[in-house]
Amino acid sequence: MSARKKYAIKTSCPQCGCSAVSHLSHEEMMERFGNVPNVELDCGACMAKVNAPMALACPEWDQECKAKAGK
Numbered sequence: 001m002s003a004r005k006k007y008a009i010k011t012s013c014p015q016c017g018c019s020a021v022s023h024l025s026h027e028e029m030m031e032r033f034g035n036v037p038n039v040e041l042d043c044g045a046c047m048a049k050v051n052a053p054m055a056l057a058c059p060e061w062d063q064e065c066k067a068k069a070g071k
């Protein structure tokens with residue numbers, strides 16, 4: 001499996017416009033997001049809540065969740 005793989009989650013804040021990339025391991029992804037369809041993070045700059053569809057924020061993770069949920 002890909003336990004050591006890092007997933008890049010890209011978000012951009014609707015409030016201040018800054019974008020951020022978080023790198024999380026598979027374990028961290030499971031812990032923080034699991035199979036949720038939407039990512040929710042706090043903007044590091046203005047502390048606003050940033051919501052993004054997982055498919056946009058981290059297509060790789062989205063694919064993997066779908067692959068697992070699929071069959």
Ligand SMILES: [Zn+2]
Binds near residue numbers: 046048
């Ligand atoms: Zn912000």
